[in-house]
Amino acid sequence: MELLLIFIIGLLHAAGIYMLLRRSMFKMIIGLILLGNGVNLLIFLLGRLVKGKPPVIDEASKVFTEIYADPVPQALILTAIVIGFGLQSFAIILIKRVYKVLETDDLDELNSTDEEI
Amino acid sequence: MIFAVISGLISAAILPIFSRFKKDLVPKLYPFIPLGIFIYLASFLQHVVSEGAQFWSYSWIPSFGINLDFRLDGLSLLFGLMITGIGALVFFYTSYYLKEDKYLDRFYGYLSMFMAAMLGLVLSDNLISLFIFWELTSISSFFLIGYKNEDDSSQKSALTALGVTGFGGLVLLAGLIWIGHVGGTFSYTELLNSSEILQNHQSYIWIVILVFVGAFTKSAQFPFHFWLPGAMKAPTPVSTYLHSATMVKAGIYLLARFTPLLGGTDIWNWTLIIVGGFTMLYAAIHSLFRTDLKSILAYSTISALGILVFLLGIGTEDALLGAGIFILTHALYKATLFLITGIIDHETGTREVTSLAGLQKIMKPVALAGYLAALSSAGVPFLLGFISKEVMYEASFHFGSWAILLTAALVITKIILFVAGFWVGIKPFTGSLPEEHKSAKMPSPLLWVPPVLLASLSLIFGALPWLLDGLMQSVFTSMLPEAPEIHLAVWHGFNWILGLSLITLAVGLVLYYTLKPSKKLIENVKTFDRIAPIQLMENIAMSFQGFAEKWTGFFQNGFLRNYVITILLFLTVLAGYRLYDGVDIHLDWNQISQITPSEFLVVILMVTSIIFALVTKTRTGVIVALGIIGLANCLFFLYYSAPDLAMTQFSIDILLVLLFMLVLFQLPKNRSFSTRKIRYRDGLLSLMFGSLIAILALEVFEAPSYSEVSDYYAENAYILAKGKNVVNVILVDFRGIDTMVETVVLVIAAIGVFSLLNLNLNPKSKD
Numbered sequence: 001m002e003l004l005l006i007f008i009i010g011l012l013h014a015a016g017i018y019m020l021l022r023r024s025m026f027k028m029i030i031g032l033i034l035l036g037n038g039v040n041l042l043i044f045l046l047g048r049l050v051k052g053k054p055p056v057i058d059e060a061s062k063v064f065t066e067i068y069a070d071p072v073p074q075a076l077i078l079t080a081i082v083i084g085f086g087l088q089s090f091a092i093i094l095i096k097r098v099y100k101v102l103e104t105d106d107l108d109e110l111n112s113t114d115e116e117i
Numbered sequence: 118m119i120f121a122v123i124s125g126l127i128s129a130a131i132l133p134i135f136s137r138f139k140k141d142l143v144p145k146l147y148p149f150i151p152l153g154i155f156i157y158l159a160s161f162l163q164h165v166v167s168e169g170a171q172f173w174s175y176s177w178i179p180s181f182g183i184n185l186d187f188r189l190d191g192l193s194l195l196f197g198l199m200i201t202g203i204g205a206l207v208f209f210y211t212s213y214y215l216k217e218d219k220y221l222d223r224f225y226g227y228l229s230m231f232m233a234a235m236l237g238l239v240l241s242d243n244l245i246s247l248f249i250f251w252e253l254t255s256i257s258s259f260f261l262i263g264y265k266n267e268d269d270s271s272q273k274s275a276l277t278a279l280g281v282t283g284f285g286g287l288v289l290l291a292g293l294i295w296i297g298h299v300g301g302t303f304s305y306t307e308l309l310n311s312s313e314i315l316q317n318h319q320s321y322i323w324i325v326i327l328v329f330v331g332a333f334t335k336s337a338q339f340p341f342h343f344w345l346p347g348a349m350k351a352p353t354p355v356s357t358y359l360h361s362a363t364m365v366k367a368g369i370y371l372l373a374r375f376t377p378l379l380g381g382t383d384i385w386n387w388t389l390i391i392v393g394g395f396t397m398l399y400a401a402i403h404s405l406f407r408t409d410l411k412s413i414l415a416y417s418t419i420s421a422l423g424i425l426v427f428l429l430g431i432g433t434e435d436a437l438l439g440a441g442i443f444i445l446t447h448a449l450y451k452a453t454l455f456l457i458t459g460i461i462d463h464e465t466g467t468r469e470v471t472s473l474a475g476l477q478k479i480m481k482p483v484a485l486a487g488y489l490a491a492l493s494s495a496g497v498p499f500l501l502g503f504i505s506k507e508v509m510y511e512a513s514f515h516f517g518s519w520a521i522l523l524t525a526a527l528v529i530t531k532i533i534l535f536v537a538g539f540w541v542g543i544k545p546f547t548g549s550l551p552e553e554h555k556s557a558k559m560p561s562p563l564l565w566v567p568p569v570l571l572a573s574l575s576l577i578f579g580a581l582p583w584l585l586d587g588l589m590q591s592v593f594t595s596m597l598p599e600a601p602e603i604h605l606a607v608w609h610g611f612n613w614i615l616g617l618s619l620i621t622l623a624v625g626l627v628l629y630y631t632l633k634p635s636k637k638l639i640e641n642v643k644t645f646d647r648i649a650p651i652q653l654m655e656n657i658a659m660s661f662q663g664f665a666e667k668w669t670g671f672f673q674n675g676f677l678r679n680y681v682i683t684i685l686l687f688l689t690v691l692a693g694y695r696l697y698d699g700v701d702i703h704l705d706w707n708q709i710s711q712i713t714p715s716e717f718l719v720v721i722l723m724v725t726s727i728i729f730a731l732v733t734k735t736r737t738g739v740i741v742a743l744g745i746i747g748l749a750n751c752l753f754f755l756y757y758s759a760p761d762l763a764m765t766q767f768s769i770d771i772l773l774v775l776l777f778m779l780v781l782f783q784l785p786k787n788r789s790f791s792t793r794k795i796r797y798r799d800g801l802l803s804l805m806f807g808s809l810i811a812i813l814a815l816e817v818f819e820a821p822s823y824s825e826v827s828d829y830y831a832e833n834a835y836i837l838a839k840g841k842n843v844v845n846v847i848l849v850d851f852r853g854i855d856t857m858v859e860t861v862v863l864v865i866a867a868i869g870v871f872s873l874l875n876l877n878l879n880p881k882s883k884d
Binding site: 001002003004005006007008009010011012013014015017018019020021022023024026030033034037038040041042044045046048049050051052053054055056057058059062063064068069070071072074075077078079081082083084085086087088089090092093094096097099100106107108 | 676677678681682685708709710711712716717720723724727730731736739743746747750753754756757758759760761762765766769772773776777780783790791799800802803804806807808810811814815817818822824826827830831832834835836841842843844847848852855856859862863866867869870873874876
């Protein structure tokens with residue numbers, strides 16, 4: 001399973017970078033989201049995969065009595081997902097505005113900062 | 118001693134405050150600074166002559182072996198006296214010469230700074246402090262040369278000078294550090310004992326080359342000579358000071374200083390002979406093609422510097438003695454000539470030698486100084502020039518099998534310098550006075566006393582050379598530790614050397630009467646300008662700039678995605694090479710878990726959606742694919758014990774798809790801009806990067822993991838924080854402040870989204 005996940009991680013990164021390099025801003029954001037997913041999975045995988053043992057302590061005991069999934073990567077990813085959402089939503093609204101004002105989706109046409117709007 | 122060295126710097130530093138209140142006092146007071154130091158240094162003359170070098174040491178950065186150690190031996194004393202003595206005269210001269218100048222106070226500041234730097238340079242015993250003073254002379258001379266800062270050509274000359282000498286300084290620094298590295302110390306006095314080690318070291322040749330580049334740039338040796346004529350754009354007092362006694366002699370000083378340390382080898386001697394010999398001839402011939410007094414002087418200065426380098430290259434006892442005497446001779450007569458040129462320029466308004474004649478009727482003392490200087494430069498008996506010339510000829514005449522060639526080169530150079538000296542020192546004063554200069558007046562004593570003083574020194578030392586015995590003996594000793602005792606005398610008896618002197622004088626005289634300076638001559642040599650070093654340097658500078666523009670244009674092209682491509686390509690190639698070169702991956706199949714059918718299904722789903730997101734043409738399709746990818750991610754989290762992640766991912770994913778859908782109708786059509794070729798390129802790069810990440814992931818996965826941090830959190834989650842969900846405890850308790858800041862980031866993003874939605878750039882059309 002880990003090998004398949006590694007394959008998916010590689011694929012997500014490749015797809016993310018490919019989309020990031022496009023001239024269309026819409027595709028750029030898609031690339032950003034794909035990359036974010038890829039990175040999350042990568043961190044998750046590196047915390048080692050443990051099946052069916054969430055890092056939650058049993059009702060009865062005060063410490064873990066058996067093996068448990070690593071909580072630190074999970075905490076990191078949780079943060080990353082939320083922050084990523086903030087970034088992505090801001091970017092989506094931003095290109096919406098840019099398109100509305102400049103009526104273009106092509107990054108190469110956004111090369112001047114001084115233009116009269 | 119340290120106060121003497123840095124008093125120039127101090128006076129330059131307090132000048133802006135001082136001149137604000139008492140501007141008129143500046144030119145009256147400042148000349149007494151060099152005068153005071155001159156007297157102070159002269160008081161050591163007896164000690165140095167009888168006891169040898171004197172030392173002062175001030176701790177500076179002892180941990181790096183860098184100290185302000187000063188060493189006053191014959192060589193530094195000679196230079197120190199010239200710097201402060203001629204300095205004092207120039208300071209006095211300036212107070213009248215630039216009397217009307219608005220920025221006279223500033224000028225004195227630059228001059229004091231320069232004088233202090235020169236003094237520090239010649240007195241430094243520590244190589245690093247020597248370098249610092251060396252660079253200070255370059256910097257302060259930049260201000261002096263560019264003093265007329267509204268003039269374009271002045272600016273250009275100053276920059277050229279700074280560029281050439283600054284470049285040489287950096288090369289010199291490398292050489293000095295290398296010497297310190299090989300010799301184990303930066304102290305010159307200590308290094309003197311390890312000259313054998315230095316000369317036999319394998320990097321000796323590199324050290325010598327680096328030191329040579331430093332000395333040649335400073336002392337205007339071919340092919341670095343071109344900054345010197347340009348530096349004539351400076352006011353005449355500056356030219357006097359920089360080019361007779363100080364700046365350009367710094368390189369000579371360096372070579373003389375290092376002669377006992379590095380000299381005596383073939384590479385040392387022959388490089389100096391060839392470079393110096395070529396420079397002295399090349400520049401002497403050049404001086405014949407000039408009509409501007411200062412230009413003639415500039416080239417004859419380069420030529421004289423060439424002679425000095427040539428003598429240091431010959432390196433025999435006579436040659437080193439000759440160099441020592443000629444340093445003084447040249448300083449005396451060249452400073453005089455520069456000063457009278459300044460006077461002529463000041464009184465008649467021209468420096469064109471073709472239009473000047475008969476001025477002796479108006480300014481007798483100046484003419485007298487000019488005659489004496491010209492005769493000293495020519496080497497007429499009873500002037501100092503004669504003695505230095507005799508010793509010089511003696512040196513080259515006894516230099517083994519190459520003696521004839523070297524002596525011939527020297528004689529030719531001296532003949533031409535004879536003519537150049539006469540043009541500057543004699544021609545403007547003799548003959549009949551032209552109508553246009555009838556109105557010229559006798560200058561103030563402040564102007565004419567300094568040149569007369571210097572010229573009479575040439576005469577006194579020339580007629581009574583034993584006066585110099587003590588000083589020259591110690592100069593000689595500092596260049597050649599086992600120097601024999603010397604007795605300077607005018608008369609050496611009838612021999613070949615006297616014959617050569619007579620030939621020089623006779624041919625020079627004939628040439629002076631047959632060859633007249635004219636503008637036509639300049640035109641004839643204009644065609645060679647194309648291959649002149651200055652032209653080459655300008656071309657190099659221009660093409661360097663062009664190259665830099667192209668380079669920047671290529672990498673900083675303004676397209677962010679090209680930056681991304683560059684970075685990724687570099688990273689992939691570098692890391693890829695490293696992986697290829699030395700990393701083996703051993704898969705431990707025990708670590709790999711089984712694939713259940715449901716997981717396999719999710720994997721298929723994910724791969725299909727990613728590919729679908731890449732190829733689909735519709736925006737809705739892409740968004741749906743994104744949603745599926747997010748949900749598949751969520752399922753992975755769920756399978757592998759991360760319920761919190763699954764929940765978060767699930768809600769965020771839904772929100773994101775909703776947001777996309779809401780703005781979808783306002784978004785542009787999904788168009789493709791790139792050509793097929795670019796897409797293939799990007800595709801290839803992405804695949805490379807994806808593979809790199811995958812391989813790295815595998816690599817890290819294989820490495821053993823450490824879990825101290827996780828264990829700590831897991832064990833203490835309930836005990837310390839009273840929470841049973843460890844992930845939650847980490848976020849809200851152990852790393853609570855991080856989470857709070859994260860919330861702030863989200864709030865900022867929300868404010869950004871909100872304001873973007875409400876932003877109205879065009880108030881007239883409400884949307």
